[in-house]
Every structure is written in C-alpha cells, then in structure tokens.
Amino acid sequence: MHDTRAHFLAPVPANKRRIAVTERSGADILMDCLVEQGVEVIFGYPGGAVLPIYDALFSDNRIRHILVRHEAGAAHAAEGYARSTGKPGVVLVTSGPGATNAVTGIADAFMDSIPMVVLTGQVATAMIGTDAFQEADTVGITRHCTKHNYLVKDPADLAATINEAFQIATTGRPGPVVIDIPKDVQVASAPVSQVAKSTRYSPHTIGADAAIAEAVAMIAAAKEPVLYTGGGVINSGPEASALLRELQELTGAPVTSTLMGLGAFPALNKAWLGMLGMHGTYEANMAMNRADLVVAIGSRFDDRVTGRIEDFAPNAKKIHIDIDRSSINKTVQVDLPILGDCAMVLRQMIDLWKASGAKPQNLGEWYARIDGWRARNSLAYPPSAEEIMPQLAVERLFELTKHHDPIITTEVGQHQMWAAQHFHFFSPNKWLTSGGLGTMGYGLPAAIGAQLGNPDALVIDIAGEASIQMNIQELGTASQYRLPVKVFILNNEYMGMVRQWQELTYESRYSNSYSDSLPDFVKLAEAYGWKGIRIEDLDDLDAGIQAMIDYDGPVIVDCRVAKLANCLPMFRSGAAHTEMMLYGDEAPEARTVSVEQKASV
Amino acid sequence: MHIEHRAQERHVLAITVDNESGILAKIAGLFTARGYNIDSLTVADISENHTVSRITIVTHGPPAVIDQIHAQLERLVPVHKVSDLTELGPHVERELALVKVAGRGDMRVEALRLADVYRAKVVDSTTESFIFEITGAPEKIDAFVALMRELGLVEVGRTGIVGMMRGANGA
CATH class of the missing domain: 3.40.50.970 (Thiamin diphosphate (ThDP)-binding fold, Pyr/PP domains)
Structure with a gap:
C-alpha cells in the first residue's frame, strides 16, 4: 500500500x-x-x-x-x-x-x-x-x-x-x-479485483418439511384459527403478501396484523380483523384470546401485541414462522416453530395444503363469534358537531385519497395509532411507520425517502404537531428536490399519547405534555417554499384535504383537531389483551380539563 | 412491587467465531445489553491460519434464557457455531490457575506438600514464595485456593473454563 x-x-x-x-x-x-x-x-x-x-x-x-x-x-x-x-x-x-x-x-x-x-x-x-x-x-x-x-x-x-x-x-x-x-x-x-461472494452469511430460508406438514395438519384441524401476521411478511417481498392471501383463501382463517404488517392483507376483507395489540380492534384481540390456533407469520410477539404474557392467547396452539431463530420462543413459547422465509414457507404450506387435499373445518361458528365482537364497533369515537375529531380527519383523508393508492408515513403517538386504525391498506409497502423504536420525527424524512423511490406516488406523512418538530428541518430537503410530499398534522396542541397516559395513569397531571409556543405551521410552510393550509372548521375538512391533494408540490396541512381525544380501544401496558378500554366504557368527566388548567401548563 | 427470581441453570457454551476485530466486544456486549450473565469467558485463536477463535462462556439463567442466549449468539454474523456443552452431554471442563503463596518455615513446607497432592507445579520460587501452576476442574482449583488462603496466599489468576465434549466427535 x-x-x-x-x-x-x-x-x-x-x-x-x-x-x-x-x-x-x-x-x-x-x-x-x-x-x-x-x-x-x-x-x-x-x-x-x-x-x-x-x-x-x-x-x-x-x-x-x-x-x-x-x-x-x-x-x-x-x-x-x-x-x-x-x-x-x-x-x-x-x-x-x-x-x-x-x-x-x-x-x-x-x-x-x-x-x-x-x-x-x-x-x-x-x-x-x-x-x-x-x-x-x-x-x-x-x-x-x-x-x-x-x-x-x-x-x-x-x-x-x-x-x-x-x-x-x-x-x-x-x-x-x-x-x-x-x-x-x-x-x-x-x-481493483473481482471479489468472490461472501459465504459466511447464509440464512436458512426453507421450512423443514416435517414442520410444514404438521402446520398444515394443525390448520386443517383448527376450529378457531387466526393468522397473526407481521412486518416479516412485508420484508419477504410482495410475493409473500400474495401468498398470505392465497393461504387465507384456502384455509378461511381470519387475519390480524401487527402495526408493521399492515397492508400485507387487504383491509376491509371479510376475513380482516384489523390490527391487534394495545390499540388494536376488540375483535382482533378477542379472536387471538379465544383462538385454538394462532399462526404467527413474520411477527414477533411484541409486548404491545401480547399485553400480559400469561393471559395472551391462552387456549391457542401456536405456530411461529420466522427467519430469525432468536425471535422464536423469545417471549411466548410456541408449539411449532418454523424457521424460514415467510414467502418460502407460505409457498410450501400452500403447496402441501393443495397436494394433500386438506380441507378447513367449518369456521361458520367462529366467524359468528367474531361478528359478535365486531358488533362492539371498537373503533367508534365520540362524535362532535363543532370540533374536528382526529379519527374523523383520518377517515376523511382515507376516503379522499384512497383512489390514489397513497403511501402513508407517520410520526409516533396518537396520530400514528389513529392512522393505523382508520386508514386502510390494501397492499404492502404503502405503510411506513416507526414501530419497534417508536421514533418521533420519523415521518417527514421517511416520506421524503418514499417520494424519491416512488416519484409518482401520493406520499402523505400523517403527523402530530409535536413529532413533526423533531425533524422539521427536512422541509428544506423536500423543497430542494421538488418533492411533493404532504404533511397532514393532527394538531391537538398536546403530545397526545403522553397526555393520554397521564390522564389514565397519573390523574391528569399533564406534566410537560402541552405543546406550547407552537410555530405557525402555515407560515413555516411558506417560509420553506411549501404550501400551507390550515383547517379549523369541520366544514372545511374535505375541501382542505382536497386542496392538499390537488396542489402540485409539498404541502403542510395544519388540521386543528379536538384537543383531548383519546386513542381507543386500548389496553394498558402490562394488562391482559382482553382488558380493553372502549369508547362508551369510560366516565366522561375524567376526560375534561379546564381552560385554566391548560393555560397554566 | 418485587422482582421475581427464577430458577437458574449453569451452562457452558463453546463458540467458534471469525477472528476479527470487535467480535469479543460484540459477544460480551450482547450479554450486558440483554441482561445475560457471564460467569467466565475465555478466548483464543485456534486455527492454523489465525482466522478462527474459540470462545468458551460459562453462563447461568432460566432454560428459556439459555435458549435465547444460544439464538442471539448465532445471530451474530461472525459467529460460526454455538455448542451448548451442558446440553450436548458429557464433557470435560478445565481451568488453569497461577497461585502465589508467600511464607517461611512450616507454612512453606505445607504449601509445597499440598501442591504436590493437587499436582500443582512450581513455576517460580524465591526463598519466601512460590507460584504454583494448577490445572483441573474448577472445583479442584477452588479447593486448592481455599487451602492456600491459610498458608499465605498472595494472589490468584485464573483463566476461566475451557470445555470440550467427551468421545471422538467434535461439538
């Protein structure tokens, strides 16, 4: 040298x-x-x-x-x-x-x-x-x-x-x-020389035949099965999502997903239970709890999914398909581990299911019970005639953008969970969120990266007014590269999830969770050469969203929403996944804060 | 609220790794980051061309945690193989210690006599001290060191355990 x-x-x-x-x-x-x-x-x-x-x-x-x-x-x-x-x-x-x-x-x-x-x-x-x-x-x-x-x-x-x-x-x-x-x-x-391909890292991708056979037999025998899918299905590529749909059709089993796995299975399908976990739907958590078989596919039994481990899916046999051996039996002991790539293993299972002429059990009764839980309408929220409820804002955003097949990123907090609950995804790689680490400030730069990789896509960062400030400087990046990303801020002037936990756990002592001294987001947008839109009235919600979509360039929407809305359903950290708080269960007086209290924060 | 303590098992893990910089820190760090225990750790190059090292770790924890340790170690790219000797069956565990004893007269004679009983070797001596080299199972070394405590023990250095499966096959 x-x-x-x-x-x-x-x-x-x-x-x-x-x-x-x-x-x-x-x-x-x-x-x-x-x-x-x-x-x-x-x-x-x-x-x-x-x-x-x-x-x-x-x-x-x-x-x-x-x-x-x-x-x-x-x-x-x-x-x-x-x-x-x-x-x-x-x-x-x-x-x-x-x-x-x-x-x-x-x-x-x-x-x-x-x-x-x-x-x-x-x-x-x-x-x-x-x-x-x-x-x-x-x-x-x-x-x-x-x-x-x-x-x-x-x-x-x-x-x-x-x-x-x-x-x-x-x-x-x-x-x-x-x-x-x-x-x-x-x-x-x-x-300069040609280098040989490294051989020391070669992950195991094909499921063991015996395990595949056992899995097929277990699914065919199950009367109350649930497919519990995660980010691993997305990581395994679009083929894995297609195979998941095929396996679901063959087996008839209902499907739930972790936050990271949304989009692998199409929302609004009759077999779709919605997201599970802390802010998941009642039907998803109840189905997991009562299931006789849980098939975990590229999901890792995260604590936000399981709640209290001893009470998690107590009656279910558990199959766990994962490419990472250390994810298997890490928190929940499973009955049948299958080490392999999701797409590969799903393909093996489908092939064997077909070849062996397996038939699912009659799941009619199981779906009837699920319909009973669905009837609880767990994503309901208090209506308001004056204020924009944040859930409604996400619903309208979904309705007005769905035909664009948008890519949605989020920051972290209440808005993230509302987006997961009320926006619906039909294909993989459309939902980008910080799941494991929960990093505020993820959404705007992630939207910029997504827009670069998908120049023609409608890319929207569903944000909160607190999170967005954590990487607000990236507005300049989008300006420089003429990236038409949209930032839709659900502005409730609180670090809403922190405030919600303080309400529920610390008797509404809102220690440092008020977003004081907020910038004028419209002026801030303009300062960076973006378009700024403020939505304050319920009547302007649709028009504001439409103006955002129609603008050929980056937009910040400062959507003023109800300040004290809580994200439900919810089970508390460390509670059983069936101990869910639902809208209608809670005492309304617990959720009010006087103007003086807010002003003194 | 109190912290729950679970039943613990002691396991000896033999790990072959690429002999690259940072691998020891990766492994030791994995144990601290995930709250696992290290009772002893030895490492040395074992290959002709200096590319592979063998690390022996003695750890303890509940069975599920031991299984996680195994899986987490295997997840590291430079780790070739993890063998849980305790799980695999009969194996030998050996350790080497240097034991310095200082004293005169009867104490010195007695130290030398016990060293002979334990098949410890004298590797350094002055008129008032010895360094013994002793190898064996950890319990044997524990016992020897305990005896020397009464006979003028100055310091002890131990290598930690190296283990290997009994019989013709490798781990």
Missing part, C-alpha cells in the same frame, strides 16, 4: 487519483461497488471525514445524492426509501456527530428490520484512538443497533466489505449495516 498518511495530508489532484490502470482510490472503489449493488440514491450530509467520497460523488453521475438537513433525516429517509421500494436504503455521513446523529435512525431500522447500509467517515487510521477532531467510536456505538458493522482499514478490503454488507443488510432478517471508513482509506489506492 502507498503511504496513506501522505495522501491524506496533501489533496490528490484528480488526474493523479488513479495511480495505475488497475488501482483505484478507496472512494472510487466505493462508488463502483455501490453502482454494482444497484444503488441509485444516497441520503447524506458531507463533513471533513467524508470529503474524498463527496469528491468522488461530484464527478460521478451514476448515483444521485440527496442532501438532507440533519443526519437523523438521512437515516429515516433511507428507511422510507427502503420500506416503500424493497431496496436497501443507503446513507453517507461524516465521522463523530455525523455518525452519532444517524444512530437513532440506525436503531430504528434495526428494530423494524429495514435493509440499510450506512457509510460513515472516520478520522484517518493513524488518528483513531487519539480523541481527534470529530472522532467517535462509531463501530462501538453502533455495535448493538446494527445487524453487523465494519471498520475498514485498507482500501483493498473495501469491495469485499461493501458486497458482504449489502448481502447482510438485505437477506435473512433485514437490518442496518454500518461501514466505518477512515479518511485515509478513502484516499489511498488499492488494486
């Missing part, structure tokens, strides 16, 4: 960058590898330790770089791009604060199994460990929020590392991979 230190100190003229025909700089090798991986878009922010890569990008028109306004925005935008396209999201940030700012997005992608490759600059190898300017132990910091990470110390290792990183990020249970590249490694050159 050449003296990398010398290269680092003196800028290398462009014409000298290629030392020999067969040698390329680390930055150039990186570009070539990204192109080879099919990367079209990178979300990033420049800084000292990635200048050589940015210089390579400058003269390279094969990859489009999207300049975000904060590295957290880059990571979430990459997530939105990945979730909506099925392709890995790529992030490029500098060392130190560049990397640490991206960590929330990396952790978010890790929790929600989003394929992502994050390239971080690092101080020159000789400076590592000296507390150099903008040095952070990126590999150490990201060790437990990445699927894998690397520190590349020699440009000769770059190609193999990048190829393996993409393989790890996109196969098996997807996730984020960080590649930390010191500045001198970007500058120094290495011979």
Whole structure:
C-alpha cells in the first residue's frame, strides 16, 4: 500500500487519483461497488471525514445524492426509501456527530428490520484512538443497533466489505449495516479485483418439511384459527403478501396484523380483523384470546401485541414462522416453530395444503363469534358537531385519497395509532411507520425517502404537531428536490399519547405534555417554499384535504383537531389483551380539563 | 412491587467465531445489553491460519434464557457455531490457575506438600514464595485456593473454563 498518511495530508489532484490502470482510490472503489449493488440514491450530509467520497460523488453521475438537513433525516429517509421500494436504503455521513446523529435512525431500522447500509467517515487510521477532531467510536456505538458493522482499514478490503454488507443488510432478517471508513482509506489506492461472494452469511430460508406438514395438519384441524401476521411478511417481498392471501383463501382463517404488517392483507376483507395489540380492534384481540390456533407469520410477539404474557392467547396452539431463530420462543413459547422465509414457507404450506387435499373445518361458528365482537364497533369515537375529531380527519383523508393508492408515513403517538386504525391498506409497502423504536420525527424524512423511490406516488406523512418538530428541518430537503410530499398534522396542541397516559395513569397531571409556543405551521410552510393550509372548521375538512391533494408540490396541512381525544380501544401496558378500554366504557368527566388548567401548563 | 427470581441453570457454551476485530466486544456486549450473565469467558485463536477463535462462556439463567442466549449468539454474523456443552452431554471442563503463596518455615513446607497432592507445579520460587501452576476442574482449583488462603496466599489468576465434549466427535 502507498503511504496513506501522505495522501491524506496533501489533496490528490484528480488526474493523479488513479495511480495505475488497475488501482483505484478507496472512494472510487466505493462508488463502483455501490453502482454494482444497484444503488441509485444516497441520503447524506458531507463533513471533513467524508470529503474524498463527496469528491468522488461530484464527478460521478451514476448515483444521485440527496442532501438532507440533519443526519437523523438521512437515516429515516433511507428507511422510507427502503420500506416503500424493497431496496436497501443507503446513507453517507461524516465521522463523530455525523455518525452519532444517524444512530437513532440506525436503531430504528434495526428494530423494524429495514435493509440499510450506512457509510460513515472516520478520522484517518493513524488518528483513531487519539480523541481527534470529530472522532467517535462509531463501530462501538453502533455495535448493538446494527445487524453487523465494519471498520475498514485498507482500501483493498473495501469491495469485499461493501458486497458482504449489502448481502447482510438485505437477506435473512433485514437490518442496518454500518461501514466505518477512515479518511485515509478513502484516499489511498488499492488494486481493483473481482471479489468472490461472501459465504459466511447464509440464512436458512426453507421450512423443514416435517414442520410444514404438521402446520398444515394443525390448520386443517383448527376450529378457531387466526393468522397473526407481521412486518416479516412485508420484508419477504410482495410475493409473500400474495401468498398470505392465497393461504387465507384456502384455509378461511381470519387475519390480524401487527402495526408493521399492515397492508400485507387487504383491509376491509371479510376475513380482516384489523390490527391487534394495545390499540388494536376488540375483535382482533378477542379472536387471538379465544383462538385454538394462532399462526404467527413474520411477527414477533411484541409486548404491545401480547399485553400480559400469561393471559395472551391462552387456549391457542401456536405456530411461529420466522427467519430469525432468536425471535422464536423469545417471549411466548410456541408449539411449532418454523424457521424460514415467510414467502418460502407460505409457498410450501400452500403447496402441501393443495397436494394433500386438506380441507378447513367449518369456521361458520367462529366467524359468528367474531361478528359478535365486531358488533362492539371498537373503533367508534365520540362524535362532535363543532370540533374536528382526529379519527374523523383520518377517515376523511382515507376516503379522499384512497383512489390514489397513497403511501402513508407517520410520526409516533396518537396520530400514528389513529392512522393505523382508520386508514386502510390494501397492499404492502404503502405503510411506513416507526414501530419497534417508536421514533418521533420519523415521518417527514421517511416520506421524503418514499417520494424519491416512488416519484409518482401520493406520499402523505400523517403527523402530530409535536413529532413533526423533531425533524422539521427536512422541509428544506423536500423543497430542494421538488418533492411533493404532504404533511397532514393532527394538531391537538398536546403530545397526545403522553397526555393520554397521564390522564389514565397519573390523574391528569399533564406534566410537560402541552405543546406550547407552537410555530405557525402555515407560515413555516411558506417560509420553506411549501404550501400551507390550515383547517379549523369541520366544514372545511374535505375541501382542505382536497386542496392538499390537488396542489402540485409539498404541502403542510395544519388540521386543528379536538384537543383531548383519546386513542381507543386500548389496553394498558402490562394488562391482559382482553382488558380493553372502549369508547362508551369510560366516565366522561375524567376526560375534561379546564381552560385554566391548560393555560397554566 | 418485587422482582421475581427464577430458577437458574449453569451452562457452558463453546463458540467458534471469525477472528476479527470487535467480535469479543460484540459477544460480551450482547450479554450486558440483554441482561445475560457471564460467569467466565475465555478466548483464543485456534486455527492454523489465525482466522478462527474459540470462545468458551460459562453462563447461568432460566432454560428459556439459555435458549435465547444460544439464538442471539448465532445471530451474530461472525459467529460460526454455538455448542451448548451442558446440553450436548458429557464433557470435560478445565481451568488453569497461577497461585502465589508467600511464607517461611512450616507454612512453606505445607504449601509445597499440598501442591504436590493437587499436582500443582512450581513455576517460580524465591526463598519466601512460590507460584504454583494448577490445572483441573474448577472445583479442584477452588479447593486448592481455599487451602492456600491459610498458608499465605498472595494472589490468584485464573483463566476461566475451557470445555470440550467427551468421545471422538467434535461439538
């Protein structure tokens, strides 16, 4: 290797960058590898330790770089791009604060199994460990929020590392991979050579035959089955969603889904129970509770799904299909684990079901019981003649946009749950939300990433007035790249979910949950070159939404909604999944707050 | 509200890993991040070309947690194989310790005599001290160290356990 230190100190003229025909700089090798991986878009922010890569990008028109306004925005935008396209999201940030700012997005992608490759600059190898300017132990910091990470110390290792990183990020249970590249490694050159495909990571994708046979027999014998699907079905690709529908038709079993799995099975289908869990429907949670068989497909028995473990689906035999062995028996012990990829295993089950001539039990009685729970109309909310109920706003948004087949992103909180409950999804990759980590500030950058990956789609971030401020700076990114994303803010002037929990658990002591000193969102939109729309009256709701849809450019809608609406149904953290609070059950006086109390917050 | 304590099992895990930087931190960090216990951990390169290391971890926890530890370890990319020796059956566990004892007169004679009984080797001596090297099952070392405590024990260094399945087959 050449003296990398010398290269680092003196800028290398462009014409000298290629030392020999067969040698390329680390930055150039990186570009070539990204192109080879099919990367079209990178979300990033420049800084000292990635200048050589940015210089390579400058003269390279094969990859489009999207300049975000904060590295957290880059990571979430990459997530939105990945979730909506099925392709890995790529992030490029500098060392130190560049990397640490991206960590929330990396952790978010890790929790929600989003394929992502994050390239971080690092101080020159000789400076590592000296507390150099903008040095952070990126590999150490990201060790437990990445699927894998690397520190590349020699440009000769770059190609193999990048190829393996993409393989790890996109196969098996997807996730984020960080590649930390010191500045001198970007500058120094290495011979270009073909690298063999890495063989050390090869996830198991095919379900064991015996387990498939047992699963088919169990489903055929079940009188009260439920298919409980999750984000793994989305991650497995559109084929998995199609196969899920086919299996449902064959077996007749009703379907519920986690927050992350919405869209895999079409809403409003007669077999659709709605989302399950803490804010899931009554029928979904009751069906899980009374089921004699639960088939978990790419879902992980998250605590927001199960509630108190001892009371979760107590009568059900449980089949768990998952590509990640560590997800199986992690919280809930199952009767039949099937290790494999959702699409692959569903295909195997369908094939065997057909070949063996399996017939489902008569599920008439089961559906009759489900209809009884459905009749409880658990998504009902108090009507209002004066105020815009937030649930109604989401319902109208759905009605007016559904023929556009929109992509919906959300922030985190009440608005997120209302969107999950009242917006309906019919195909995968249309619903982008921060499920596992619950990251406020996810929605706007994710919408930007989704819009880049789907230029013709209607992309809407259903937001809250508190969450949206966490990455509000990304308004500038959308302006710069002329991305017509829509931000629909359900503005109730509260961190609504925090306020709701304080009402329910802390006797309405609203400690720091009031959104004081809010910006004028319409003026803010205009300041960034967006259109701003304010909806204050119920009568203006539809017109406001329509104006948002019709505008050929980015729009913020500041929709003023009822301030103290609660998100129901709900079971409390640690309660059984049957202990649901429903509209109509609660005492109305518990939900009022005096004007003075609000003013004094 | 009180914290519930569940029945614990002791398990010995043999883990083969790619010999790359950060792997030990990944594994040790996995245990702290997920609240698992490490009773002992040993690691050394075991391959001819220095590409593979073997890590032996002794841990304890309820059976479901032990199963999770196994699965979580296997999830790490550089981990090739995880063998739960306790689960697999009869195996040997050995540990090496260096034990420094200082004393004169009868104490010194007695230390040397007990070292002989335990088949400990003298690897360093002065007129007033010995360093014994002792290998064996952890209980044997515990017993030896306990005896030396009364005979002028100065310090103890232990390697932690290395384990292997009995019989002709590898783990």
